[in-house]
Amino acid sequence: MDLNFLGSEEIIGSFLLTGEESAALIETGPTTCLEALEEGLAERGVAREDVRQVFLTHVHLDHAGAAGHLAERLPNATFYVHEIGYPHLLDPSKLLKSATRIYGEDMDKLWGEMRPVPEDRLVSLSDGAEIRTAGTTITAHDTPGHAYHHFAYMEDSTGSLFTGDVAGIRLPGQSYVRPPTPPPEIDVEAWMRSIQRVRELDPARTFLTHFGDYDDVERHLGELEQRLQEWMLFVESRLDDGQSREEITDELATKGDAELLAEGGNPDDPDRYELAGNYEMLVAGLARYVEKRQQQE
Numbered sequence: 001m002d003l004n005f006l007g008s009e010e011i012i013g014s015f016l017l018t019g020e021e022s023a024a025l026i027e028t029g030p031t032t033c034l035e036a037l038e039e040g041l042a043e044r045g046v047a048r049e050d051v052r053q054v055f056l057t058h059v060h061l062d063h064a065g066a067a068g069h070l071a072e073r074l075p076n077a078t079f080y081v082h083e084i085g086y087p088h089l090l091d092p093s094k095l096l097k098s099a100t101r102i103y104g105e106d107m108d109k110l111w112g113e114m115r116p117v118p119e120d121r122l123v124s125l126s127d128g129a130e131i132r133t134a135g136t137t138i139t140a141h142d143t144p145g146h147a148y149h150h151f152a153y154m155e156d157s158t159g160s161l162f163t164g165d166v167a168g169i170r171l172p173g174q175s176y177v178r179p180p181t182p183p184p185e186i187d188v189e190a191w192m193r194s195i196q197r198v199r200e201l202d203p204a205r206t207f208l209t210h211f212g213d214y215d216d217v218e219r220h221l222g223e224l225e226q227r228l229q230e231w232m233l234f235v236e237s238r239l240d241d242g243q244s245r246e247e248i249t250d251e252l253a254t255k256g257d258a259e260l261l262a263e264g265g266n267p268d269d270p271d272r273y274e275l276a277g278n279y280e281m282l283v284a285g286l287a288r289y290v291e292k293r294q295q296q297e
Contacts, residue, residue, distance in 0.1 A: 019135020031112030057164025068115025145191020161203035
């Protein structure tokens with residue numbers, strides 16, 4: 001379901017599974033998209049009482065920000081999250097403090113209010129956990145790199161893999177894949193291992209929160225892997241040359257937009273990709289990773 005983030009189509013999605021007279025959601029989106037999510041359920045004939053499970057790939061606000069509100073509105077739903085992310089849904093204060101450092105005065109406009117999920121409605125998952133839901137089975141696969149607390153969820157009957165952010169950003173009609181690398185938890189080495197794990201899962205299709213579903217899985221992952229590595233080395237070399245993050249951001253924007261247009265993107269596509277993952281955040285996350293790694297050497 002398209003959550004119409006900031007009034008723009010096909011930037012943030014939530015996925016609906018139905019079967020055996022029940023329904024499940026994968027991703028809630030931010031609270032600013034709550035109305036669009038509820039409208040999407042109603043348009044598909046799904047009553048609030050029928051949603052029994054909500055699966056969160058990770059607790060970043062664009063993926064799980066509305067979870068607490070939904071716990072109040074979906075009376076029969078249990079919420080599932082990575083064991084590392086679990087405490088942040090019970091008490092989102094640290095998460096909100098970290099996000100506020102990053103997004104500042106734009107917090108309310110982008111994400112809206114985040115409320116805690118009640119403890120009796122929240123389940124902590126570990127790698128390999130299997131949950132029966134909506135007539136099928138969902139398996140949680142630990143896929144860190146974008147965040148320590150990241151799952152990709154495999155829907156076993158069809159081989160559909162709901163990838164959150166581990167498979168990057170790709171907008172409908174495009175082949176171009178952008179790595180979302182905001183601070184504070186980017187770990188490129190772990191991410192590369194997670195990309196390999198996605199390959200080994202051999203999904204028939206990948207479903208990206210940003211945005212849509214794709215069946216050219218190997219090509220897609222190869223492009224993500226290459227660009228993630230290239231952009232990390234790009235940021236590292238500019239930092240070594242003494243450039244500021246602002247200078248690196250401007251240079252990466254020029255480079256990234258040229259790559260997008262070279263793959264057949266339209267003139268308005270750079271702005272749409274920027275909504276899904278903007279260059280300032282991408283550089284900040286990669287710079288933090290590079291500086292942290294250099295301190296450990």
